[in-house]
Amino acid sequence: MAKPAAIAGQIILYGAFAAFIGYFSTAPTYRQIADDVALIKLSMSHLGGRECRKRTPEELAKLPPNMRAPLDCPRGRSDIKLVLELDGKPLFDTVMHPTGLSRDGVSTVYKRFEVKAGTYQLAVKMNDNLVVPGFNFVKEAQVTLKPAQVLVIDFNPDKGGLFFQQAKD
Amino acid sequence: MSLHLALRGAAQTSFERSEDFLDTFFGGADNPLRHLGALGLYFLWILVATGLYLYTVLDTSIDGVYNSIGWLSREQWYLGGVLRSLHRYASDAFVLVMVLHLLREWAYGRYHGFRLYSWVTGVPLVWLVFISGIGGYWIVWDRLAQFSAIATTELLDWLPIFSEPAARNFLAPDSINDRFFTVLVFIHIGVPLMLILGLWAHVNRISRVDYLPSRRAMAAIMASLLALALVKPALSDLPANLALAPTGLRLDWFVLFLHPLTDITSPAAVWALIFGATILLFALPFLPHPAAAPIAVVDAPNCNGCSRCHADCPYEAITMAPHPDKPGHRIAVVDADNCAACGICAGSCPSSTPFRSQERLVTGIDMPQQPVDAMRQQLEARIAQLQGRTRLVVFGCARGADVAALDAPDTATLSLICTGMLPPSFVEYALRSGADGVVVTGCRDGGCDFRLGMEWTRERLARNREPHLRAIVPLDRLQLVAASRGEGIQLAAAIDEFRTRLETQSTAGTKPPAFSRRKIHHG
Numbered sequence: 001m002a003k004p005a006a007i008a009g010q011i012i013l014y015g016a017f018a019a020f021i022g023y024f025s026t027a028p029t030y031r032q033i034a035d036d037v038a039l040i041k042l043s044m045s046h047l048g049g050r051e052c053r054k055r056t057p058e059e060l061a062k063l064p065p066n067m068r069a070p071l072d073c074p075r076g077r078s079d080i081k082l083v084l085e086l087d088g089k090p091l092f093d094t095v096m097h098p099t100g101l102s103r104d105g106v107s108t109v110y111k112r113f114e115v116k117a118g119t120y121q122l123a124v125k126m127n128d129n130l131v132v133p134g135f136n137f138v139k140e141a142q143v144t145l146k147p148a149q150v151l152v153i154d155f156n157p158d159k160g161g162l163f164f165q166q167a168k169d
Numbered sequence: 170m171s172l173h174l175a176l177r178g179a180a181q182t183s184f185e186r187s188e189d190f191l192d193t194f195f196g197g198a199d200n201p202l203r204h205l206g207a208l209g210l211y212f213l214w215i216l217v218a219t220g221l222y223l224y225t226v227l228d229t230s231i232d233g234v235y236n237s238i239g240w241l242s243r244e245q246w247y248l249g250g251v252l253r254s255l256h257r258y259a260s261d262a263f264v265l266v267m268v269l270h271l272l273r274e275w276a277y278g279r280y281h282g283f284r285l286y287s288w289v290t291g292v293p294l295v296w297l298v299f300i301s302g303i304g305g306y307w308i309v310w311d312r313l314a315q316f317s318a319i320a321t322t323e324l325l326d327w328l329p330i331f332s333e334p335a336a337r338n339f340l341a342p343d344s345i346n347d348r349f350f351t352v353l354v355f356i357h358i359g360v361p362l363m364l365i366l367g368l369w370a371h372v373n374r375i376s377r378v379d380y381l382p383s384r385r386a387m388a389a390i391m392a393s394l395l396a397l398a399l400v401k402p403a404l405s406d407l408p409a410n411l412a413l414a415p416t417g418l419r420l421d422w423f424v425l426f427l428h429p430l431t432d433i434t435s436p437a438a439v440w441a442l443i444f445g446a447t448i449l450l451f452a453l454p455f456l457p458h459p460a461a462a463p464i465a466v467v468d469a470p471n472c473n474g475c476s477r478c479h480a481d482c483p484y485e486a487i488t489m490a491p492h493p494d495k496p497g498h499r500i501a502v503v504d505a506d507n508c509a510a511c512g513i514c515a516g517s518c519p520s521s522t523p524f525r526s527q528e529r530l531v532t533g534i535d536m537p538q539q540p541v542d543a544m545r546q547q548l549e550a551r552i553a554q555l556q557g558r559t560r561l562v563v564f565g566c567a568r569g570a571d572v573a574a575l576d577a578p579d580t581a582t583l584s585l586i587c588t589g590m591l592p593p594s595f596v597e598y599a600l601r602s603g604a605d606g607v608v609v610t611g612c613r614d615g616g617c618d619f620r621l622g623m624e625w626t627r628e629r630l631a632r633n634r635e636p637h638l639r640a641i642v643p644l645d646r647l648q649l650v651a652a653s654r655g656e657g658i659q660l661a662a663a664i665d666e667f668r669t670r671l672e673t674q675s676t677a678g679t680k681p682p683a684f685s686r687r688k689i690h691h692g
Contacts, residue, residue, distance in 0.1 A: 006195075009194035018258075021265070021394075026401075026420070029420070031416055
């Protein structure tokens with residue numbers, strides 16, 4: 001091919017290469033959630049309860065002095081039951097299992113829910129010791145979610161158990 | 170024909186046509202498609218150089234990363250901003266050429282046999298590239314980084330590797346601290362270092378590695394990326410805010426495409442795809458393939474230890490060792506695992522000259538499937554049959570344009586494993602045995618299936634490389650034609666043109682003296 005034509009062809013092809021790179025490096029725009037949607041993130045990491053038994057004085061006496069713990073606690077932890085309700089309707093219901101081969105680790109959950117922006121009655125109930133019936137932790141509140149807003153449901157004993165976290169206005 | 174073979178054949182044809190098309194503008198030496206590996210390395214060096222500058226200005230605190238990178242684009246757009254854009258676009262280009270390189274090597278069937286090592290060591294590099302690329306986006310800590318960090322950890326959480334969900338690290342604005350970015354920068358430097366180490370291993374078994382594309386190609390690519398950096402500088406999105414879900418993201422589809430793919434499928438599907446593709450790539454060389462061709466064989470009495478085969482082997486398959494029978498001499502030793510059975514070594518051997526008088530020509534290193542002796546016999550027989558005004562001999566490559574189809578009463582053809590296995594003395598021998606002209610054809614520049622065959626042939630025939638074509642051979646009776654597989658028509662046209670030139674030009678006096686081999690029978 002004649003040199004000027006080859007150079008012109010190279011300019012066009014290198015230009016097309018740059019345009020291809022430039023376009024797909026930022027486009028097309030990606031929308032993970034619709035514009036009128038907010039997110040509820042349910043995530044917690046918590047050790048389930050366990051049933052400890054008080055040792056009798058006779059049992060304690062049989063143990064070496066350095067091992068006379070008053071309570072006999074099993075290594076394994078209880079499953080944790082968790083229920084999430086939105087406007088009184090169940091949104092999520094699960095039983096979290098302890099991690100670890102001996103089931104002695106934390107039980108965890110991480111779930112992301114997309115909901116239309118608006119005001120909701122949000123309730124989360126948790127039972128961290130299934131030997132005991134019912135829910136020993138309950139958090140219920142009216143929440144207002146703006147588009148793209150993230151509301152986090154977490155558990156922290158230092159914060160009183162279950163809590164909701166979202167950005168303030 | 171299996172589906173795999175059909176797919177591979179179609180892909181090979183597509184690559185060949187694309188390469189031939191680009192050759193018309195770039196020529197073989199500058200054709201980007203023919204030098205994808207070298208291009209990838211070039212983009213990597215751009216990434217390393219620009220990354221070093223970006224690292225010097227990076228403040229690894231939560232607000233600092235965003236502000237320090239943003240400062241480059243706003244206040245120092247002419248240097249830091251341009252370098253940042255180059256870093257971004259070079260990473261995208263790197264991913265693009267890496268994928269094309271992988272596809273091209275697969276399409277040409279360059280993944281099994283002696284290429285097994287290069288293929289297998291290349292597969293983990295794909296992981297390192299994406300780990301490095303995705304992590305790089307997090308460092309900016311804008312909304313895109315936030316999206317990618319959460320999407321990646323959510324994807325990782327599907328695997329049973331963390332006791333607590335990794336995505337919990339990005340639940341709320343107070344979930345992360347400054348230390349996170351220190352670790353992130355450490356990873357973003359460490360993984361590319363592993364990548365460079367892996368690349369060293371990847372090219373370890375080939376000689377004369379194409380470390381960089383041609384200067385013209387590098388200059389043109391740099392100009393293209395600079396123009397792109399100025400026209401469309403890489404900019405940060407809004408700062409990350411974990412209290413808000415990012416929307417309307419200007420996604421980098423080269424590096425971050427896994428995130429949308431996860432959204433439209435599922436983490437399980439994406440991991441199945443990732444692990445499935447990885448296993449498939451590792452398994453590909455072990456699928457049934459045609460038996461490997463016999464490797465080069467060294468004949469100790471005829472090897473004088475000159476080491477030309479060692480210098481010319483494209484795959485470092487030949488080493489030199491002490492000669493077992495000649496004290497103080499060396500001998501070529503062929504590594505069976507590395508030998509491509511290309512025959513380039515036979516072409517480089519000074520003992521491969523057909524002028525030797527032995528009835529059976531035994532050279533220092535030879536190919537059992539096409540010995541130099543058989544080449545000589547075939548050449549002599551074909552020349553003896555030639556008729557017509559201008560008798561030509563055409564030496565061709567079995568991987569390039571089909572020369573057998575051009576066989577005619579006035580044209581003798583010899584197809585070689587690779588044109589690189591042609592000892593230049595065969596050209597002289599053909600002319601002195603009765604041919605009026607010799608055509609040597611092989612793959613286009615950068616298209617040689619055995620990497621260096623055509624390059625060495627050019628240099629040998631141009632008398633720039635040993636064994637060289639002797640000065641007695643007039644170059645006007647020799648025509649070198651680059652023709653890929655499927656370019657038989659172009660080759661035929663080039664041969665016709667050469668024949669016409671020989672017939673019309675006054676070359677009668679330039680023909681070297683005739684030669685008739687004196688045959689000696691060894692007993």
